[in-house]
Amino acid sequence: MSVPDANQLIEALSDAASILKRGSPRGLRTKGKLVYLPTDFEAIIIGDLHGDYTSLQHILTTTWFSERVKDGEPVMLVCMGDYIDRGPSQVEVLYTLTGLLVEHPGNVVLLRGNHEGPGDVRVRPHDFPQVLRRLYEEDSWQVYRSFRALADQLYTAAIAPGRVLVLHGGAPIESTSLDDIAQAHRTHPEKDTLRQILWNDPVAQSGYTPSMRGVGYHFGPDITKRLLDAVHVKALIRGHQGSTTGYRVMGDVITVYSCKLPHLDNTRAAYMELPYLHDEPENFTSYVKTF
Template identity: 35%
Template structure:
């Protein structure tokens, strides 16, 4: 049995550094076949940040299987939570088992700098050795950046970038290396919506990051022929929140922030159903 098959059977099984390295290698190969910008169907289960919450990823996979839905994860698999390595290895194993039914976007934490601050680098060094971390950076650089669901809903980890007239320009961005450097790369992974801003304003998250308001979302979406944005990146205590007049849905799927982790079941016409993920494992 290949290591990723063992992970699917027992997601908490003890993995050797060689097992992890084999999963990363295979996943990198399969992910390299996904374009930077995915076109997916309108009926899909969308999962927000999991941050080391393996139980939420397991619940999401079970719900998707029961309903016969493909799965889209919005990034941020690691840092912060208690089962970071297990969670990342599990979602990669899901991808390997269903290359055309599981999709993994890149979050702002799939990068070198956050991992040094928020825990994942230490987890990898302690569990797999100092040398192993490089393979994770190689994997991050194969993760796609955006997806369009049913031709009308944009999915991305953070938000829309300032000074970019439409998705046509976003779509020209390639997958990138260990850390985002281009302003558009940074903003797609880091920006947040805000009700107190019309267009764009500097974000408290740091330099090069922006809050975007309703006018900005309206203009970007309409000039792109899109109806709505679905994204993760921010804690939402009920797991899903609509903002900016319903143009933006935020999904949050990690239980370690004190809220209810959820996924968003998307269906035809942009309907969204909130699916709780705090099921017993």
């Protein structure tokens, strides 16, 4: 795709932000910044993209997402954040996703990653501003402001009731309710919930320890279980961590990473196709597709 000009990108970002600000796009039940995935829809779940337009395009093409939505098929696209920084086509990824949201607001859920986090929590690397400066020169600040405004409107989490909770980083270490998650954008920064949802990583040991990322925690299976029980789902689907296979399973946590960053030894990517409920398998790993 060709790179949009500054005005096209600003318009896409602002249109997407206004749709989210209005709340509850057509047919979608929401509570604060939590989305309920309709039970009779299939969900295509995408992990971190980090400017990898080729992988995004691969997933959209393979799943026929747009074509199926246009045919009226019940299918949702759920993206777990980290759209920008690191990769070669950050603007293209953002423009495509916001375009899809504007076109199909009831079928596209864009979650927040730590790279779209609140302005008071710094993330590194954050090369997106430099990318914008190179492409848009004096208009880049205006584009960046539109991006920040959109980031503040993105959803914190999505839930397929009884099945999975979907968010970027992980389970907060304090006991958390669905309400806490839905309101995390409002209780930030007094409460740590939003920061931890966007930054935490699962580990095999019980309990928690501060994360080496400098923000958030490593959380154990006991903390995962407490969260899953509290919100009545079976598994946690999240992104935030690359792996050589594109995904990894740790107890009830499935990590899905959808970009390839060869310089970080990340050469396989994955996404999930969560069908609408028939006979639920033993675990959700069978829904992971790698490429």
